[in-house]
Amino acid sequence: MYKSIAVGSSKSSKIMNLFLVAEETKKAPDHAGNDTALIGAFKDPGFKAEASELSSVTDAGIWLGVGDAKGIDEDRIRSVGSRVVKQLNRLELKGVKIDLGCLPRKTRDEEALGRAFAEGLGIGNWRMDLFNGAASRKPEARGKLTVTCDSTDFRKGMTAGLMLAEAMNLTRRMAATPPNVCTPSHVATTARMLARGVEGLSCSVITYQQARRLGMGGLENVGKGSANKPCMVILDWKPPKTQTREKLALVGKSITYDTGGYSMKSSAGMKGMKYDKNGGMAVLGAMKAISDAKLPIRVFGVLPAAENMVSSDAYRPDDIISMYNDITVEVTNTDAEGRLVLADALAYTCRKLKPTAIIDIATLTGGVVVALGHFCAGYWCENGPFGRRIEQAATDSGEKVWRMPLWEAHREFMRAEHADLLNSNPKRSAHPIQGAAFLSHFVDEDIPWGHIDIAGTSAIDSGNDVFPPGPTGWGVRLMFDLAAGYVKDD
Ligand code: BES
Numbered sequence: 001m002y003k004s005i006a007v008g009s010s011k012s013s014k015i016m017n018l019f020l021v022a023e024e025t026k027k028a029p030d031h032a033g034n035d036t037a038l039i040g041a042f043k044d045p046g047f048k049a050e051a052s053e054l055s056s057v058t059d060a061g062i063w064l065g066v067g068d069a070k071g072i073d074e075d076r077i078r079s080v081g082s083r084v085v086k087q088l089n090r091l092e093l094k095g096v097k098i099d100l101g102c103l104p105r106k107t108r109d110e111e112a113l114g115r116a117f118a119e120g121l122g123i124g125n126w127r128m129d130l131f132n133g134a135a136s137r138k139p140e141a142r143g144k145l146t147v148t149c150d151s152t153d154f155r156k157g158m159t160a161g162l163m164l165a166e167a168m169n170l171t172r173r174m175a176a177t178p179p180n181v182c183t184p185s186h187v188a189t190t191a192r193m194l195a196r197g198v199e200g201l202s203c204s205v206i207t208y209q210q211a212r213r214l215g216m217g218g219l220e221n222v223g224k225g226s227a228n229k230p231c232m233v234i235l236d237w238k239p240p241k242t243q244t245r246e247k248l249a250l251v252g253k254s255i256t257y258d259t260g261g262y263s264m265k266s267s268a269g270m271k272g273m274k275y276d277k278n279g280g281m282a283v284l285g286a287m288k289a290i291s292d293a294k295l296p297i298r299v300f301g302v303l304p305a306a307e308n309m310v311s312s313d314a315y316r317p318d319d320i321i322s323m324y325n326d327i328t329v330e331v332t333n334t335d336a337e338g339r340l341v342l343a344d345a346l347a348y349t350c351r352k353l354k355p356t357a358i359i360d361i362a363t364l365t366g367g368v369v370v371a372l373g374h375f376c377a378g379y380w381c382e383n384g385p386f387g388r389r390i391e392q393a394a395t396d397s398g399e400k401v402w403r404m405p406l407w408e409a410h411r412e413f414m415r416a417e418h419a420d421l422l423n424s425n426p427k428r429s430a431h432p433i434q435g436a437a438f439l440s441h442f443v444d445e446d447i448p449w450g451h452i453d454i455a456g457t458s459a460i461d462s463g464n465d466v467f468p469p470g471p472t473g474w475g476v477r478l479m480f481d482l483a484a485g486y487v488k489d490d
Pocket residue numbers: 258276333335336337338363364365366367369424431455456
């Protein structure tokens with residue numbers, strides 16, 4: 001693993017040329033844009049230019065396969081970046097110059113490809129090192145990798161990609177930090193430290209006592225059973241100049257551990273619930289990326305943080321609680337806790353921060369994992385233009401979403417006999433939609449709002465083309481691109 005990766009100038013010396021080449025070009029060099037650059041690849045007959053395949057090293061440089069020409073897109077290039085960084089490290093390379101001369105020309109947006117490639121490099125170069133102990137067998141991270149390219153667009157994309165990967169890796173590190181260390185107050189301290197280092201970014205924290213006084217019955221009740229008391233973290237990115245009057249709020253579920261409470265999870269279902277804070281940690285990463293890029297739009301990040309435990313102080317099924325906006329909720333299941341902390345955060349955000357649009361992001365339901373797996377996140381948005389912005393951000397970032405329904409009938413399904421709402425309808429059906437329907441009661445009708453359920457995407461059990469098993473930082477790029485979308489067209 002490299003200690004760091006940076007974009008250098010294209011004039012840096014002592015760097016290895018890295019020619020990207022598609023399978024077809026290797027087979028039929030006549031089609032190559034730059035035949036001389038291909039000669040080296042033909043000296044290596046075993047090299048087929050499959051995605052992420054490296055040729056042997058020659059005096060001219062190395063060839064890196066990007067697979068079939070038709071399939072070259074940002075997803076493919078991201079995965080090539082993620083895989084090749086480990087090989088570059090093994091070869092002990094300190095600098096590489098990406099050569100696009102062998103790629104089918106001008107068919108692609110070079111900035112987008114540069115960004116995806118560098119995202120891959122940064123993602124592939126990460127591992128969890130915080131808990132390496134006396135018996136660790138991980139080789140120490142060393143050296144710096146400098147990447148460059150003659151194309152200004154590709155270089156510009158790489159700079160953005162490395163910055164985004166760094167933000168994702170903050171999210172992944174926090175996600176992987178275990179619940180005995182990452183408590184609600186640890187989340188608050190981390191957010192404060194992040195804000196301290198960035199001009200224009202500030203952080204405030206609503207403490208447990210303050211939340212009680214403010215009437216945040218959701219946050220209070222979910223968190224009160226733990227010795228690690230809950231809190232709500234508010235990050236505020238106020239750029240020196242704004243290019244739009246829009247104010248975006250990002251609200252992330254931050255349950256530092258979800259035992260299920262008295263509606264307790266089975267031991268198999270509980271393992272991995274340190275990842276129940278991943279929505280909030282993605283908001284943290286997105287706020288870092290947005291402020292690092294100095295995006296000229298006001299953005300709030302809101303993290304309701306709590307630990308869902310059992311104790312004589314814990315809330316129980318049948319409790320009726322009163323929320324920040326004075327809606328009363330009958331708790332039918334203490335394991336449907338995420339929507340309770342989010343509900344207070346959403347109501348507070350609407351009333352006090354007055355954003356012009358809100359996204360909430362949460363590991364909300366196991367049901368969304370059953371429905372969509374780890375392939376994409378489920379999203380709900382009944383506002384056409386805002387829904388299109390979410391879809392555009394998903395396309396731009398490569399973090400895929402699939403829209404689910406949220407109708408009046410679903411909202412009605414959450415009504416209770418003895419209180420206003422149920423946190424979960426005991427008639428077990430449409431769980432992911434129930435979560436969204438419940439939350440909708442806490443958002444002002446005139447504010448465009450979207451809900452994203454990342455229970456299936458924010459951490460993965462087995463590795464894929466881009467990520468090893470573990471946290472993925474899912475949502476950082478989508479939320480960054482959502483904010484960036486407002487400043488592109490204004
Ligand atoms: N944190 C879980 C959802 C979850 C499940 C996330 C699996 C990641 C992987 C959430 O708080 C929960 O327990 N949801 C319940 C809701 C039900 C009790 C209404 C669920 O999905 O079963």
